[in-house]
Amino acid sequence: xxxxxxxxxxxxxxxxxxxxxxxxxxxxxxxxxxxxxxxxxxxxxxxxxxxxxxxxxxx
Numbered sequence: 001x002x003x004x005x006x007x008x009x010x011x012x013x014x015x016x017x018x019x020x021x022x023x024x025x026x027x028x029x030x031x032x033x034x035x036x037x038x039x040x041x042x043x044x045x046x047x048x049x050x051x052x053x054x055x056x057x058x059x
Contacts, residue, residue: 014022
């Protein structure tokens, strides 16, 4: 137990400014990844629809 407490005392906690910066960096990254996945999903969905619908989407 003493070793655990000793290790926890070595932890360097981020400052409030660092925490805010990290939060926004992660938020921007997650939004960018969501946009990328959305674009890829729409593109692959249209491609699969074109393949299985025979290329004719007018009804």
